[in-house]
Amino acid sequence: MPITPDVYKKIVTAKVYMDENFHETIDLDLLSRQACLSRYHFHRLFTRIYQKTPHQYLTQKRVEQARQWLANDELTVSEICNNVGFESIGSFSVLFKKEIGFAPRYYRDRAQLKKQQAQQQPRSFIPHCFIDHFRHDPPPAP
């Protein structure tokens, strides 16, 4: 059965609510109220549209935000864990490793090392053909 434009707007409203408030406690009751739908219909329609449950989407959103903060900010891992809405560092670490492939501290070390290298040796990150094509190297001496 096709989803009407009005229902699309309701589901998108709840999805955007998660995007903007992922650090808060969010449950199915709250989301279905945001969407003005029953819990059952909201869960079914959200899962049909995004091909993941609201809970899976929220977890991925939190992990992705944590990934960005680990790479860019000075917050500690514990602070990031709290700021993205996880209640325990243990569950955060497990979910982060499952989604990203590395433990949070290891990911941070890798990301910060890459950032530092990109600042100090940018050429080592750019395929040489681009440097050559756009003539960023001085011409060879005759």
Place this chain on the structure above:
Amino acid sequence: MITKLSHVSLFVLDQQKAYDFYVTTLGFKVNTDATMENGFRWLTVTAPDQPDLEIALLSPLQESMYPDPETRAAFKTLLEKGALGAGVLHTPDCRASYEELKAKGVVFKSEPKEQFYGVEAVVTDGVGNWFSMTQPAAR
């Protein structure tokens, strides 16, 4: 034997605005952001489910890229006209993505429509390019 495409370049009018669109609005991930001493910025992003294809967002309007003013002016004209269609973006649900992106101020050239290959809308990136945004038909 060539096995896959790992990098593709996308010319944009402004790299920072491109960053805002692809990273902040669409949720693409930054892979590399490195600036050379002459100002040439190598900024690559990847789509959420396609981490092994780096899209290099390059600004041909920078002198560090094309020193020739005529070439820069030609790129500027083409990008401002939207003459360079860039590709096809996949989404699990075109109508949901359309509603969300429209609410975020993204400009569309066409609304979602049923096509034989799926549901398609045409979206602009605000920095000179347009994409088909397609929800592939179930096979």
